[in-house]
Structure formats: structure tokens, C-alpha cells
Amino acid sequence: MPANIPPQAKAAEQRYINAKTLPEKIQYLQEFISSIPEHKGNEKMRGYLRRRLAKLKEEQDLQRRRKATGSGGGGFSIKKEGAAQIVILGTTGAGKSSILGSLTNAKVEVGDHLFATKEPAPGMLRYEDIQFQLLDTPAMFKGAYKGAAWGAQLLSLARNADGLLIVLDATDAVGQFNTIVKELTLAGITLDKRTRKIEIERSNGGGFQVACTGRILCGVDEIERVLKEAGVRNAIVRIWGDATKEDLMESLEQTRIYKPSLILINKADLVPNAPAEFEMATKRGAIGTSARLNRGLADVNKRLFESLGILRIYTKEVGGEPAKKPIIVKSGATVSDIAKIVHSQFFKQFKLARIWGSSVNYGGERVGSDHILEDKDIVEIRIK
Ligand SMILES: Nc1nc2c(ncn2[C@@H]2O[C@H](COP(=O)(O)OP(=O)(O)O)[C@@H](O)[C@H]2O)c(=O)[nH]1
Ligand SMILES: [Mg+2]
Secondary structure, X not given: OOOOOOHHHHHHHHHHHHOOOHHHHHHHHHHHHHHOOOOHHHHHHHHHHHHHHHHHHHHHHHHHHHHHHOOOOOOOOOOOOOOEEEEEEOOOOOOHHHHHHHHOOOOOOOOOOOOOOOOOEEEEEEEOOEEEEEEEOOOOOOOHHHOOOOHHHHHHHHXXXXXXXXXXXXXXXXXXXXXXXXXXHHOOEEOOOOOOOEEEEEOOOOOEEEEEOOEEOOOHHXXXXXXXXXXXXXXXXXXXXXXXXXXXXXXXXXXXXXXXEEEEEEOOOOXXXXXXXXXHHHOOOOEEOEOOOOEOOOOHHHHHHHHHOEEEEEEEOOOXXXXXXXXXXXXXXXXXXXXXXXXHHHHHOEEEEEEEOOOOOOOOEEEOOOOEOOOOOEEEEEEO
């Protein structure tokens, strides 16, 4: 914040940062904004804060509507099992339940009648040595984001998932896709990974950690202040290249969370060229499937794995065999990330690691803690 901010504005800012409830936040943010002098140097700041205020009001609106429809808002989740939880999304009759039934041994209800599926039914899908948990869900519908019927639960499931399997009916694939994307967007979920200068990953504890491969052109205390104003108390902030405080504010405003996804154009037996047409129209890849004829399903596990951007890492003790079960991490993970997961001791007293796998030139190569891993790497950690 510019230096010419009067003390009452600073006090208002502090009240806003400390506010616990949404109405309080809105009130104090309003006070904060009106206490900042209208001055050319403050324009960016005021603009940013006004947009935050609009966001908070929108959030309050959404909460009120959810209460009014009695659907209880978000927070709905199913216990995760396996390497990743995948939520199947699609409009009524697209073939979600049929797909789950064909891919897994889950007992599902397939029906022509509307809304046959009312509760998420889980099934496990194997890929080599790991399994994905697939959740069948009730139909996605126009206005789901407002929270009516099971809309709130459905979107809350999607938000908590590691990935989405979008099932479209080949007879109206593009139309259904647009409906789904619209609801997801309104609910703060995006299917597109953005390349950004700054990424803010919220965490449950641990305060702020800043991981730079670039520079932020403001002080660490300023980063913390901007984050706290946005209600973020614990986060890992990653910075690439030179980033300004404005870049930080911008990335905070993009509150949409990214979900990896795989798109199936089902009932391709009825419209065989639907997948190609879909790809032309949307510039997105899709797999043509037929749950009825059991076609196109063999690759779904592999394609899901690839779209999730995860790695399987096998740890090994000195002189021992690699672990049978892999540790699942996000691509880009380093040896140090593995050390943290295995034992804090491995992280604190890390000396070196030996790697067997595609991230090294030869089996048993010695690497440091910042070595970036690849799928199927075997890691042996040596401590001091
Ligand atoms: N022709 C054809 N019909 C299908 C296919 N998959 C599902 N269906 C039919 O579409 C209807 C709806 O399927 P269902 O799995 O209940 O859809 P959901 O509402 O998305 O769960 C059922 O009558 C299924 O038999 C398919 O690949 N081809
Ligand atoms: Mg169903």
C-alpha cells in the first residue's frame, strides 16, 4: 500500500483482516475502501479492493440462496480411496451410470427415467498397479450452481475431487459440454490450467511459504498483508520470473480452482463422428465410447492417469527392494517432497538420494533434494 494512507484507513484495514464472518468482512472492507483517499497513486489498490468487495457480496448472495433452497451449501464429500478420486459428471441419461458399470464392478442403477441416480456410487478402476475411485453422481443441470436440488452437493463433490470424468451424450455433446462448463465456471471451477506468474496453493496450516524461481518486486511482509486481506492465512506461494504486487492481487482474484478432466463422448454407437466433431468445435480432446457395446473404454484408465498429472514413486531402503505400493505425488514433485512424506527425519537430515528410473541417466545415480522426479522412479534416501 502507498505510504500516504491515513491512520484510520490502516485501522480499518486491520479490522477487515481480522474479521471472521462474511457480513463483518463486507462491512469493514467497505469502511476500508472509503477511508483510502481518492488519489491517483491509490487507484489500482481501490480497484482491486472494490472487486474483492463485489466477490464477497456475490458469495453472501450465493449463501443466502442456498439457505433459501434448503440444500445446505457445500462441504459434501465422500471418503477418498485409491490414488485419486474422480467424479463423473454429465447431464441426465448421458450414460454416467452405464460407464461406471462398464469400467468397474460398482453396482449401479441404469435407467431411462429421469434422475435415476440420487447418491454418488463409488467403484474402483484399476490402472497398472494403482486404482482410481470413480464416483457416479446425479445429473448436472442448468442452475446447479445456485444450489437447488442436489446442485450444491454435486459441485462440492467436483470441487473436492482430484479429477473429473465428463460424460456427454453423442447426440448433443457440445451442448451438454457447454452446460456443464457454465455451471462449473459459476461454481468457481475451471478445466483449463493457466500459465501464471504466481500460484497460490492454500494449505491447512503452516503459515506462508514462498517458493521462488523468480523475484517478487515487493517485500515478504507486503505479500503476507495482501494475502491476509484476501482471507488467506496459510498458503504456499510459487513465483516464476519477475512478479509485481499487482500480479499477486490478480492471481488472488482468479479464485477458480483448476480440475484435471477427461471427456467421454458416449453413445458413439449412435453418432460415430461425434467425437471428431466435438474436437473440431471445442478444440479439446475426447474419447468416443459406447457403454452399450463396451467400446472405447479400454484406454480410459491410462488417459485418466495422464490427464491427472500425477506420478508413482517407489521408495526403497538401502540394500532393500522397492516398495510394492507407490507414493502418489503431483508432477513436478522433487526428492525433497518425497522425503517429507516418508519421514520428517529424511527431510531434516537429508544427505543425498539415489534414483532408478527415467529422471536419471543411469540406475542408482546420486541426486540432491531438488531433483525433479518422473513417473515410476525408485528413490533411496540417505541421511546424515
Ligand atoms: N445407444 C447407447 N445407449 C446407451 C449407452 N450408454 C448408456 N445408454 C443408455 O442410456 C440410458 C441412460 O443411461 P444411464 O447410464 O442411466 O445414464 P445416466 O443418467 O447418465 O446415469 C440407458 O437407457 C442406457 O441403456 C451407449 O453407449 N449407447
Ligand atoms: Mg445415472
